[in-house]
Amino acid sequence: MKCDLCGNNEAVMVADIEGASLNVCSNCSRFGKPIRPVSGLPKAAKKQARIEPAMPEVEEVIVADYAELIRNARERSGMNQEDFAKKLNEKVSVIHKIETGSFEPDIAMARKLEKILGIKLVEKHEEVHQKQAHRDSNHFTIGDLIDIKKKG
Numbered sequence: 312m313k314c315d316l317c318g319n320n321e322a323v324m325v326a327d328i329e330g331a332s333l334n335v336c337s338n339c340s341r342f343g344k345p346i347r348p349v350s351g352l353p354k355a356a357k358k359q360a361r362i363e364p365a366m367p368e369v370e371e372v373i374v375a376d377y378a379e380l381i382r383n384a385r386e387r388s389g390m391n392q393e394d395f396a397k398k399l400n401e402k403v404s405v406i407h408k409i410e411t412g413s414f415e416p417d418i419a420m421a422r423k424l425e426k427i428l429g430i431k432l433v434e435k436h437e438e439v440h441q442k443q444a445h446r447d448s449n450h451f452t453i454g455d456l457i458d459i460k461k462k463g
Contacts, residue, residue, distance in 0.1 A: 401420075
């Protein structure tokens with residue numbers, strides 16, 4: 312286990328340093344009050360050390376060509392922008408901005424547009440994120456932070 316202050320690979324005790332319980336090496340223990348010897352990994356570190364299964368994240372997104380789809384569907388239905396705006400209970404300027412692609416509707420408005428026009432604007436997009444295991448090489452210590460502050 313690494314020392315939380317200097318990054319030394321052999322943290323031997325838990326010490327109270329300015330109100331925080333840190334795993335420290337014998338050299339860094341002089342900065343605080345030793346509490347007890349280090350006994351393996353703390354529970355939080357044990358949980359973090361294992362690799363979690365990939366969790367799919369599903370979100371709804373508006374299709375890329377929404378502006379063209381909306382304009383074509385509105386024109387096919389025989390409505391002008393003013394009539395369409397009244398039917399949606401929106402301003403004509405909002406309809407114009409949506410149809411020109413300068414304003415992307417939120418999911419709620421897109422659902423409303425889908426219902427009125429009979430088109431598909433919202434699709435589900437799935438991203439899979441792999442949670443990474445804790446690695447000692449990526450372990451950032453308070454000492455690393457101090458070194459960065461001194462250099463900067």
